[in-house]
Amino acid sequence: MTQEDDGDLDGLVRRRIRALRVAQGWSLEELAARARLSQSTLSRIETGRRRLALDQLVTLARALDTSLDQLVETAVDDVVSHPSVDAAHGQLSWLLKAQPGVSVVRQRMTNPPPDNPSRMRAHPGREWLVVLSGTATLLLGNRRLRLETNQAAEFPTMLPHAIGAEGGPCEILGIFDRDARRGHQRGEAGTDRPPRRSPSLTVPCASGSGSGRPLADAGNGRAVGARPA
Numbered sequence: 613m614t615q616e617d618d619g620d621l622d623g624l625v626r627r628r629i630r631a632l633r634v635a636q637g638w639s640l641e642e643l644a645a646r647a648r649l650s651q652s653t654l655s656r657i658e659t660g661r662r663r664l665a666l667d668q669l670v671t672l673a674r675a676l677d678t679s680l681d682q683l684v685e686t687a688v689d690d691v692v693s694h695p696s697v698d699a700a701h702g703q704l705s706w707l708l709k710a711q712p713g714v715s716v717v718r719q720r721m722t723n724p725p726p727d728n729p730s731r732m733r734a735h736p737g738r739e740w741l742v743v744l745s746g747t748a749t750l751l752l753g754n755r756r757l758r759l760e761t762n763q764a765a766e767f768p769t770m771l772p773h774a775i776g777a778e779g780g781p782c783e784i785l786g787i788f789d790r791d792a793r794r795g796h797q798r799g800e801a802g803t804d805r806p807p808r809r810s811p812s813l814t815v816p817c818a819s820g821s822g823s824g825r826p827l828a829d830a831g832n833g834r835a836v837g838a839r840p841a
């Protein structure tokens with residue numbers, strides 16, 4: 613690390629301490645008391661008039677309810693990421709770098725959910741989704757829920773589930789953990805059901821191939837603000 617890099621990190625840590633303090637709504641005096649430092653010492657740390665000492669950083673990290681690693685973490689260069697495109701299912705997906713295995717999927721659906729319960733899927737994992745536009749119908753076990761724009765649903769995916777559009781196209785955004793995403797991918801790649809013309813049908817989180825569906829679990833699912841269809 614160069615001297616310039618050291619200077620950048622030094623300034624970043626000082627700004628981070630102040631930002632975390634302000635976010636907590638604490639004055640210099642309040643944080644100083646929590647960290648067992650004098651108010652003048654804390655002020656000089658934040659303004660760069662006092663050298664950063666490891667023991668003080670450890671104390672400040674604890675007082676700010678964070679870790680030393682997070683407090684001195686360097687700036688991330690790859691802030692912007694680009695989606696993977698699945699044109700066949702009308703979806704875009706992103707991987708969360710900070711949480712390996714978690715993915716975000718955006719999908720446009722045009723078909724209703726399947727009429728045949730055997731087309732519903734169940735698999736390990738957990739999903740969360742929100743309707744960005746239009747209206748979606750969520751089949752969850754023996755329940756049929758209507759999700760309108762800005763309404764969300766969350767549940768473990770061990771409960772048979774499926775989702776589709778209602779009364780016209782809709783667009784959803786889903787967040788899947790590793791197990792849920794794998795379950796959807798296996799469903800999309802399966803050959804036990806006829807191919808779909810549209811990317812919506814039974815999509816658990818944004819998969820229009822009729823394989824995946826939004827969140828589910830053994831009767832523990834929640835649809836935020838949703839009404840029975």
